[in-house]
Amino acid sequence: MKKSSVKFAELVDLFAELPTVGRKSAFKIAYHLLFEDNFKAVKLSHLIEEAVREVRKCDVCGNITEDEICYICADEERDARRLCVVASAKDIFSLELSGGYNGKYFVFEELKATTVEKLEECVKDGVEEVIFAFTPSVESDGLIVYLEDRLSSYSVSFTKIAHGVPTGVSFENIDTVSLARAIESRVKA
Numbered sequence: 001m002k003k004s005s006v007k008f009a010e011l012v013d014l015f016a017e018l019p020t021v022g023r024k025s026a027f028k029i030a031y032h033l034l035f036e037d038n039f040k041a042v043k044l045s046h047l048i049e050e051a052v053r054e055v056r057k058c059d060v061c062g063n064i065t066e067d068e069i070c071y072i073c074a075d076e077e078r079d080a081r082r083l084c085v086v087a088s089a090k091d092i093f094s095l096e097l098s099g100g101y102n103g104k105y106f107v108f109e110e111l112k113a114t115t116v117e118k119l120e121e122c123v124k125d126g127v128e129e130v131i132f133a134f135t136p137s138v139e140s141d142g143l144i145v146y147l148e149d150r151l152s153s154y155s156v157s158f159t160k161i162a163h164g165v166p167t168g169v170s171f172e173n174i175d176t177v178s179l180a181r182a183i184e185s186r187v188k189a
């Protein structure tokens with residue numbers, strides 16, 4: 001098929017590769033940026049460049065930040081006795097939106113020796129309760145059992161979120177009320 005503009009087609013292809021953006025939306029976004037809001041297009045390209053350069057993961061918990069330590073780790077008002085372990089920094093964003101939690105976080109993205117060591121470092125630091133906030137699945141249940149075993153020498157209790165989070169559904173697709181309830185009504189893990 002002939003393309004009226006190769007550049008335009010490339011832009012549509014690229015947008016279509018983004019999460020949750022289908023081809024129709026990709027076309028609409030590309031058209032909007034090029035013909036309806038030029039200014040936004042330029043602003044967007046600058047902002048993406050800056051963000052790629054400056055945004056990073058927190059050295060302690062893995063949250064998104066522009067500093068070495070994120071605002072949650074740095075906040076002394078938060079309850080440092082509670083550590084909520086999530087699978088992605090995106091989940092911190094969803095849980096913070098729900099407003100149901102005031103402790104600290106740890107992002108456990110991948111089962112690696114260094115990640116387990118980092119988690120241990122956090123747990124050592126006066127934590128009394130480790131809350132596993134993973135989307136329920138066979139894999140996450142296995143990971144919880146493994147981590148409990150690894151952390152068994154510390155005097156901490158283990159809990160996990162119980163209700164409101166269906167199997168296999170990621171936190172960003174769950175409404176904030178259900179998510180707040182899920183973390184409040186946690187059970188022994």
Ligand SMILES: [Zn+2]
Nearest residue numbers: 058061070073
């Ligand atoms: Zn942090």
